[in-house]
Amino acid sequence: MALCVGICSPAHVSAGAFSYRGGGCQASRLRVLCAVQSREENVRSTMKALKSQNHRPKKWLGQHYMVNEQVNIDMVKAAEIQPGDLVLEIGPGTGSLTNALVDAGANIIAVEKDPGMAVLVGERFGHTGQVEVIKEDFVKWPVVSYMQQALEKRSGASDPPRRAKVIANLPFNITTQVVKQLLPLGSTFSHIILLLQDEAAIRLVDASPDCEEYRPISLLINFFSVPEYKFRVERDNFFPQPNVDAGVVSFALKQESEYPRVSSTKSFFTLVNSAFNGKRKMLRKSLQHLHTPATTQAALTSIGLLGTARPEELTLDQFVALHNALTQQTTTS
Numbered sequence: 001m002a003l004c005v006g007i008c009s010p011a012h013v014s015a016g017a018f019s020y021r022g023g024g025c026q027a028s029r030l031r032v033l034c035a036v037q038s039r040e041e042n043v044r045s046t047m048k049a050l051k052s053q054n055h056r057p058k059k060w061l062g063q064h065y066m067v068n069e070q071v072n073i074d075m076v077k078a079a080e081i082q083p084g085d086l087v088l089e090i091g092p093g094t095g096s097l098t099n100a101l102v103d104a105g106a107n108i109i110a111v112e113k114d115p116g117m118a119v120l121v122g123e124r125f126g127h128t129g130q131v132e133v134i135k136e137d138f139v140k141w142p143v144v145s146y147m148q149q150a151l152e153k154r155s156g157a158s159d160p161p162r163r164a165k166v167i168a169n170l171p172f173n174i175t176t177q178v179v180k181q182l183l184p185l186g187s188t189f190s191h192i193i194l195l196l197q198d199e200a201a202i203r204l205v206d207a208s209p210d211c212e213e214y215r216p217i218s219l220l221i222n223f224f225s226v227p228e229y230k231f232r233v234e235r236d237n238f239f240p241q242p243n244v245d246a247g248v249v250s251f252a253l254k255q256e257s258e259y260p261r262v263s264s265t266k267s268f269f270t271l272v273n274s275a276f277n278g279k280r281k282m283l284r285k286s287l288q289h290l291h292t293p294a295t296t297q298a299a300l301t302s303i304g305l306l307g308t309a310r311p312e313e314l315t316l317d318q319f320v321a322l323h324n325a326l327t328q329q330t331t332t333s
């Protein structure tokens with residue numbers, strides 16, 4: 001590593017959206033050599049940490065460890081971490097991202113499902129007093145009550161509690177579930193920064209009706225947050241190497257007063273989910289278990305759409321208008 005000081009600055013990393021190429025970058029031979037050496041060293045220290053726990057990476061837990069420190073540093077930058085911020089990290093693994101958070105002065109609650117990794121990360125950061133490790137399956141963990149209590153403990157009696165942030169190199173198999181679980185929590189979290197499969201990252205931030213993957217989750221994301229694609233991370237930055245590249249996305253969470261105006265969020269998403277049950281069907285058909293076709297058609301025309309509209313043609317604002325028109329018609333009839 002010492003060899004690389006002053007030469008290894010990631011020249012291919014610029015502000016805005018960029019891409020981490022691991023050892024495959026187009027920079028000078030020396031820089032490539034340094035990147036390879038530094039990555040090998042990171043792989044070695046990851047292996048050493050794993051060996052100390054007699055641990056082989058578990059595929060079923062999505063254990064692909066980050067071996068490029070600069071990616072961790074840039075994820076922390078993307079989260080705009082300030083000293084004293086409370087950060088929830090999902091799946092700390094060997095603690096490489098945790099380490100960048102500690103360096104930035106954050107206080108971290110790290111939830112790890114693998115007992116061996118929970119022990120490892122607890123031992124690694126015990127002396128800092130900045131990391132609390134919780135050995136739990138994040139999906140079953142009571143995130144709101146735990147984080148609210150932690151925020152309240154930290155805030156003075158007078159000032160309103162600062163919201164926490166979430167950061168994670170997420171196991172790919174729980175991505176959708178975690179996104180759905182966290183996005184509506186704008187009173188607890190201000191930002192969520194996730195490293196995901198690149199394809200999922202692109203799909204989640206592109207929520208326009210023209211997008212082929214336009215689905216209820218696209219509407220959910222824009223209802224509750226402002227998403228942004230930050231940068232791409234190529235597969236050779238992980239150990240073991242996955243079959244696909246990754247991407248980092250940020251969700252700036254809205255607070256309740258900023259949500260689109262609907263009478264009930266629950267009934268709004270019931271409408272959206274029902275609408276997409278038959279993506280190719282006309283709304284007046286797919287919504288017929290909620291409203292008669294005539295009612296849906298009248299509501300559609302009252303907001304300036306054709307009575308034959310299909311779900312993939314409506315923007316979030318138009319779904320909101322449709323929901324409100326249907327609610328109004330139901331209450332007046």
Ligand SMILES: C[S@@+](CC[C@H](N)C(=O)[O-])C[C@H]1O[C@@H](n2cnc3c(N)ncnc32)[C@H](O)[C@@H]1O
Pocket residue numbers: 061062063064065066067090091092093094095096097111112113114117136137138139168169170171174
């Ligand atoms: C992709 S690895 C990332 C590890 C580390 N943060 C890094 O960047 O190198 C995913 C981590 O999440 C953990 N994990 C998997 N499923 C989990 C769950 N349901 N709840 C909490 N942690 C989980 C795995 O054990 C693993 O440590």
